[in-house]
Amino acid sequence: MSTTETVLLIALAGLVILILGNIAFQMAAERKNPPIGIFIECDGVRLHYIDCGDAGAPCVVLFHGNGTMIQDLILSGLVDRLAHNFRVICFDRPGFGYSDRPRTRIWTATTQASLFAKALDQLGVRNPVVLGHSWGTLVAIALALRSGYAVSGLMLVSGYYFPTSRMDLWFMSGPALPLFGDLMRYTLSPIISWAIMPN
Template sequence: MSTAATVSVIIVVALILLAIGNIVFSVLAERNNPPIGTFTECDGVRLHYLDRGDPAAPCVVLFHGNGSMIQDFTISGLVDLLARRNRVLCFDRPGFGYSQRPRSRIWTATAQADLFVKALNQLGARNPVVLGHSWGALVAIAIGLRNDYPIRGLVLASGYYFPTWRWDVWMMSGPAIPVLGDLVRYTVAPIISWAILPRLIRKLFAPRSVPRDFKTRFPASLTLRPKQLRAAAEESALLVPAAAHFQSRYPSIRCPVRIFHGTGDQVSEPEQARRLHQMLSRSDLHLLQDAGHMVIYADGAAIALAADTAGVPLPHDMRRRGPDVR
């Protein structure tokens, strides 16, 4: 056997061993972190969700950001705060946590909104407040733009609303490439992601420190599964196009909108929130001083209060008000 053939065999064997190792790791991650909610089947997609609070109370729906899952809202305390006065429905978005992400569809924010509106109707959720964090804010906006599903209001936290040059998201999109991306996801991507995860988490919370509860309770191993890496890569690739698609439509949002953003956000600059506030006719803006991308941890009480009161009409001159800086 030639040297080249020997090297090729070694590489193939190494890749097979890595793939087997990552499959075993995924099985163990799920065994150690079982589902914390329940499941519903909607439009051929199995969705994992939490249903908390009084079923007869006003409803608040929560959508997490890219790479995350339901636990972001439970660990931050936001679910418990909201459940005191509301029925809270908190979803793992497609491909994250324990929700499926069929490859037969391109899971744009609009496609996810279509799915969730069907799921909400199926679950009997009427006229909710919709709260989205980070990428989840785009899904919330997509629901807010619909004419066939009324909502009481939107609460948008740390969102990305206008297209900019984002080389970082393109670099993170590799595992979404068909075939080659699949090979990467099942071999080296989980190892690379495991190596950079601590730094990424620090960036998400900066300039504040990572909360102890997050360190001990967030199931980080679930984020390293090949199937979740694919979902995260796809949403990285779709981020800028989604913002470009929506930016001209923001003025048509008619419900009250509460916008939260950290002044120290290193993932989505605060100017994104300021620009959105100026385009909306019925919005107020809350800039949280020295908070980063994870504003749901920085001031969950204020965000919960905003969701509680999101259905209260805002003054028509709210858009001309200066930002509320805390």
Template sequence: MTTAETVLVIIAGVLLLLVIGNIVFSFVAERKNPPIGRFIDCEGVRLHYIDRGDPAAPCVVLFHGNGSMIQDFILSGLVDHLARRKRVICFDRPGFGYSQRPRLRIWTATSQAGLFVKALKALGVHSPVVLGHSWGALVAVAIGFEKDYPIRGLVLASGYYFPTRRWDFWMMSGPAIPVLGDLVRYTIAPVISWAILPILFRKLFAPRAVPVNFKDGFPASLTLRPKQLRAAAEESAFLIPEAARLQSRYQDVRCPIHIFHGTGDQIIEPEQAGRLHEVLGGSDLHLVRDAGHMVTYVDSATIVQAVESLEVAMTK
């Protein structure tokens, strides 16, 4: 065996070990962090969700951001606070947590919105308030475009609404590339992601510290599974095109809108919120001082008040 052949055999062996290791890691992560909610099958997609509060009360629906899952809203306190007076439904979006993300579909904000509208109808949810954080804000806006599904209002937090030059989003989209991306996701991507995860968490919450309950309670190991890394990479690749595609339609949303954004957000610039507010005209803008991208943890009380104000407005 030549030196070159020996090197190739060693590389192949290392890659095989990484693949096996990541498959085992995913299995262990799911055993330690089993589903916390229920499942509903819609259009051939199995969605994981929680349903809290009074089933007869007005409903608020929550959509998390890229790379996250249901537990994010639970740890922020939003689910418990809202469930005191409302029915609260929170989904794992496709590919995150325990929701499926079939590869044959292009999971734009609009396609996700259409799927969730059908799921909400199947759950008997009508005229909800819809709250979206980060990438979930685009999904929430897309639901606002649905003409056959009226909503009471939108609460948008830390959203990205207008295209800008963001090379970091494109750089994070590599694991979504077919074949090559698959190889990366099952070999080195989980290892690299594990190494940078603490840095990412600090950046998400900066300028504040990462909350202790998030450190202790968020199932970070689930975010390192190859299938969730694919979903996160796809949404990194889709974010700028989706903002470019939707920006001309924002004025078509007729319901009341509250916009939240942290002034210290290091992930998405606060100017995004101000620009959306100018385009919409009649929205309420809440710029939260000394808050980062995870504004839902810093000002959850005001966000709850915003949801409740939309309920009051609809009853007048």
């Protein structure tokens, strides 16, 4: 066996070990932290969400930002406070928490808004107040601008409102690319996330 073949075999073995290790880590993490909400199948996407408060009251829909999930909005106390007077629906956006992110689509804010409009229709939600946090503001704005779905109010918290040329754009866009993103998901992304979590 040549040196090149040996190096390739070692690299392939290392890749397989990383993938299997990350799958095992994911399964252990999901056992320790089971879903806190319920699921809805919409447009071929399995969405995880919570629905609390008075079902007959006006509805508030919450969208989290990147790198977070439903639990961040719950931990802030916002969900409990709103649930005293409103019906509150909070989704894990596609690819976050327990919501699926099929790789056959590019998940722009507009694409996500279209998906959530259909999901909210399935849940019988009409004219909600929509809150978006961080990158979720773009989803909230896109939902409010849809001609086929009306919202009664819009709250935008610490959001992105205008295109900017930020240095982290290219670094953070890699995981969204088909194939490359899948490879990152099962190899380096969990290790990088684990390493930077304390910061």
